[in-house]
Amino acid sequence: MSIRLSLLxxxxxxxxxxxxxxxxxxRRTGSTWPVNVGQIYTTIERLERDGFIERTGAEDxxxxxxxxxxxxxxxxxxxxxxxxxxxxxxxxxxxxxxAIAVTLPGVDIAAIIQTQRASTLRTLQDLTRTKRTTNNPExxxxxxWLLVVDSLIFAAEAEIRWLDHSEARLERAAVQGVAKPxxxxxxxxxxxxxxxxxxL
Amino acid sequence: MNGEDLLRLDGVSMQYGTGETAVTALSGIxxxxxxxxxxxxxxxxxxxxxxLLTVAGGLTQPTSGEVxxxxxxxxTLAPKRLAALRRRSLGFxxxxxxxxxxxxxxxxxxxxxxxxxxxxxxxxxPALDALQVVGLGDRADRYPADLSGGQQxxxxxxxxxxxxxxxxxxxxxxxxxxxxxxxxxxRMLRERIDAGAGGILVTHDARHxxxxxxxxxxxxxxxxxxxxxxxxxxxxxETIR
Numbered sequence: 001m002s003i004r005l006s007l008l009x010x011x012x013x014x015x016x017x018x019x020x021x022x023x024x025x026x027r028r029t030g031s032t033w034p035v036n037v038g039q040i041y042t043t044i045e046r047l048e049r050d051g052f053i054e055r056t057g058a059e060d061x062x063x064x065x066x067x068x069x070x071x072x073x074x075x076x077x078x079x080x081x082x083x084x085x086x087x088x089x090x091x092x093x094x095x096x097x098x099a100i101a102v103t104l105p106g107v108d109i110a111a112i113i114q115t116q117r118a119s120t121l122r123t124l125q126d127l128t129r130t131k132r133t134t135n136n137p138e139x140x141x142x143x144x145w146l147l148v149v150d151s152l153i154f155a156a157e158a159e160i161r162w163l164d165h166s167e168a169r170l171e172r173a174a175v176q177g178v179a180k181p182x183x184x185x186x187x188x189x190x191x192x193x194x195x196x197x198x199x200l
Numbered sequence: 201m202n203g204e205d206l207l208r209l210d211g212v213s214m215q216y217g218t219g220e221t222a223v224t225a226l227s228g229i230x231x232x233x234x235x236x237x238x239x240x241x242x243x244x245x246x247x248x249x250x251x252l253l254t255v256a257g258g259l260t261q262p263t264s265g266e267v268x269x270x271x272x273x274x275x276t277l278a279p280k281r282l283a284a285l286r287r288r289s290l291g292f293x294x295x296x297x298x299x300x301x302x303x304x305x306x307x308x309x310x311x312x313x314x315x316x317x318x319x320x321x322x323x324x325x326p327a328l329d330a331l332q333v334v335g336l337g338d339r340a341d342r343y344p345a346d347l348s349g350g351q352q353x354x355x356x357x358x359x360x361x362x363x364x365x366x367x368x369x370x371x372x373x374x375x376x377x378x379x380x381x382x383x384x385x386x387r388m389l390r391e392r393i394d395a396g397a398g399g400i401l402v403t404h405d406a407r408h409x410x411x412x413x414x415x416x417x418x419x420x421x422x423x424x425x426x427x428x429x430x431x432x433x434x435x436x437x438e439t440i441r
Binding site for chain 1: 244387405409410415417424
């Protein structure tokens with residue numbers, strides 16, 4: 001998640017000092033991702049170093065105010081206009097766990113799937129309970145918060161659907177006799193690049 | 201049995217056919233639903249979800265086991281009394297709403313009361329109250345065809361709870377609705393439950409099941425243990441130990 005660009009987008013609305021940025025960030029994301037002041041200071045330093053923000057010179061109760069530079073504004077526009085490309089999908093911990101578990105002899109894969117599904121469902125229930133407390137979002141802050149909660153809800157749902165799908169696929173494979181454990185290979189191992197790599 | 205239980209299934213099994221061709225739809229199901237409690241039932245197609253709902257609602261007699269609704273053992277009731285109990289205590293909600301097209305929203309909601317012998321004039325008051333609760337007081341004289349899918353399902357919810365009926369059995373109630381409308385229907389259902397009803401929500405959609413207090417998984421007619429927490433050695437079996 002880009003805290004750096006989120007803070008820059010907030011600064012694009014007008015000058016802010018560090019603590020104010022933290023409050024604005026929390027307000028706009030429903031405090032779903034709490035950011036500590038230390039992170040804010042570090043981020044500000046980097047933004048200043050990169051020339052995306054500068055000090056205004058105004059000091060209020062010894063708070064240093066920052067404003068966005070034209071380069072910073074361009075950076076925000078670029079961020080808003082570009083899709084978020086999720087990296088590392090192939091390294092999803094759960095996908096790897098299932099992939100490995102399928103190859104191990106004597107492992108009850110259905111139990112692993114059910115344990116995960118029940119756990120993710122509990123998370124989904126917690127998120128839904130949280131969401132129920134907001135009846136009719138009246139403010140844009142509530143709306144922002146709901147967007148964040150919804151994104152977590154849909155991600156959890158997607159995981160459960162994937163688990164359902166995997167379960168059905170493995171059951172079919174078992175019936176067809178194609179889901180067999182993979183014993184350790186006794187073929188000599190050649191060093192070098194792996195034969196297949198998934199590029200994302 | 202807990203005095204607060206609205207519904208209890210005790211070792212309920214359901215088998216269709218006999219001998220080698222027999223199909224077991226439910227196998228030894230134990231389940232309770234209390235007041236203020238919504239229980240979601242999930243499972244793949246053919247796992248027994250809908251059978252469980254028809255058995256819980258007294259529409260089908262189980263092959264073995266007991267279904268107890270508000271303290272009444274359904275197996276002991278004569279058909280007439282069973283039908284009366286269904287009208288008095290149970291409300292069904294279906295995926296395709298099942299409203300009668302030639303009746304207005306108000307008449308649809310009044311119907312269960314009228315079937316129970318309440319005069320049409322006297323039935324209209326509680327029916328209108330139920331429609332107001334689901335936010336459709338001003339649509340009482342509309343016919344189902346003049347209402348959106350979400351509104352029709354809200355009429356169905358009103359019909360399910362009218363006259364103080366307290367056990368709601370919902371079979372994929374959001375299946376025919378878009379995501380946002382489905383959510384508002386669930387919110388409405390949840391409010392009725394929180395107001396003191398109880399219910400079973402059959403769904404294959406995890407996002408909708410998450411509105412429930414408890415989630416039960418069915419597989420091949422059996423309830424899967426909730427999050428089996430097995431020690432790793434059990435998971436790995438004999439081979440690795």
